[in-house]
Amino acid sequence: MPHADSAFIPSGLNKTQFWEHVYDQLSALLEGQRDWVTNLANASSLIYSSLLAHEAFGDGDKAVNWCGFYIDSPFFPTPRVSHPTSTEGAAGQRLLLGPFCGKPACQFINTTPGKARGVCADAYIHRKVVLVPDVEAYPGHIACDGDTKSEIVCPLTLRGDREDISLGVLDLDCLALNGFTEEDKIGLSRIADLVVTACDW
Numbered sequence: 001m002p003h004a005d006s007a008f009i010p011s012g013l014n015k016t017q018f019w020e021h022v023y024d025q026l027s028a029l030l031e032g033q034r035d036w037v038t039n040l041a042n043a044s045s046l047i048y049s050s051l052l053a054h055e056a057f058g059d060g061d062k063a064v065n066w067c068g069f070y071i072d073s074p075f076f077p078t079p080r081v082s083h084p085t086s087t088e089g090a091a092g093q094r095l096l097l098g099p100f101c102g103k104p105a106c107q108f109i110n111t112t113p114g115k116a117r118g119v120c121a122d123a124y125i126h127r128k129v130v131l132v133p134d135v136e137a138y139p140g141h142i143a144c145d146g147d148t149k150s151e152i153v154c155p156l157t158l159r160g161d162r163e164d165i166s167l168g169v170l171d172l173d174c175l176a177l178n179g180f181t182e183e184d185k186i187g188l189s190r191i192a193d194l195v196v197t198a199c200d201w
Contacts, residue, residue, distance in 0.1 A: 003029065003042075006025045006026070006028070006029050006046055007025070007045075007046055007049035007050050007053065008053070009021065009050055009053040009054050013054070015056060015181065015183040015184065015187070016183055016186075016187070018050075018054055018056070018187070019183070019184070019186070019187025019188070019190070019191070020187070021050075022046065022047060022050050022187070022191065023187070023190055023191055023194060025046060025050070026042075026043055026046050026047075026191060026194060026195075027194060027198075029042050029043075029046060030042065030043070030194070030195075030198040033198075034198070034199055034200040035199070035200070036071075036075070036199040036200065036201060037098075037099065039195060039198055039199050040069045040071075040098055040099040040195065040199075041099035043069075043099075043170075043191070043195050044067050044068045044069060044099045044100050044101050045099075045101055047067045047101075047172070047191065048064065048066075048067040048101035048102065049101070051063075051064040051067065051172075052064070057174070057179075060175075061175050061176060062174070062175065062176045062179065063174070063175050063176075064172055064173065064174050064175075064179070065102055065103070065145060065147060065148060065173050065174065065175050066100065066101070066102030066103065066105065066144070066145060066148070066171070066172065066173040067100065067101050067102060067170075067171070067172045067173075068097070068098065068099060068100020068101060068102065068105065068170075068171060069098035069099055069100065069156070069168055069169065069170055069171070070095035070096065070097060070098060070108075070109055070120050070124075070168050070169050070171060071095060071096055071098040071156075071167060071168035072094075072095055072096075072111075072124075072166060072167055072168050073093075073094050073095070073096050073108070075167065075168075075201060076096055093110065093111050093112040094108045094109060094110050094111055094112070095108060095109040095111060095120060095121070095124060095168055095169065096108050098168065102145075102173070103144075103145055105144045105145075106142060106144045109121050109124075109142065111124055111125060117139075117140030117142065118140050118141060118142040119132055119135070119138060119141060119142075119151050119153045119171070120142075120153050120169050120171055121140075122153075123153035123154065123155050123169050124155055124166055124168065124169050125166075126155075127155045127157050127164070127166060128155065129152065129153065129154050129155070129185050129188070129189055130151075130152070130153045131152045131180055131182075131184075131185050132150055132151045132152065132153075133150055133177060133178045133179075133180075134149065134150060134177055134178075135148055135149060135150060135151050136149075138151075144173075145173060147175055148173040148174065148175065149174060149175055149176055149177045149179065150173070150174045150176060150177055150178060150179035150180060151171070151172065151173050151174070151179075151180075152171075152172050152179075152180040152184060152185065152188060153169050153170065153171045153172075154169060154170045154185075154188045154189055154191075154192040155168075155169055155192065156168045156169060156170060156192055156195065156196050157196065158196055158201055165201075167196060167201060170188065170191070170192045170195070172188070
């Protein structure tokens, strides 16, 4: 089967069935590959394309307009040549933009204690899903796209025997207010866990 066919969505699925279908398709798509860049690229593409094909998410001003990942900076290759930069958001205290689908986005998100703000930083720091019905009402919201009205962010957490490791977040934006529900929270949390376990970090 061509890889692009993974994004085919059968008609008539409710949200719970939709997320189960996306989970199954993504699980098959990631099989045999452990590189996180490759897997996150395919995951963001599959989720985004599937959302655009589903009547609850892909219709005009209800559409999901961004889907992607921000990853903790130590997981990225270290530059061979260092350049002077601001100490704000220094390496190890920021999330860097990873694979995504949608318009260009913020390059990094500060996670420095006392300076961190925004939905992605909160989900990452507190290791919990943050569902935002209205981004304008969320304290410290970072507006990468002024058209975004609602957002959901799922932490990527690697479970360990001794401690859990925060890897980054899965972030989705929507053009509609109240674009995401508890069903989406459950479905996306499962997908975030799948992505974490499918990759070598």
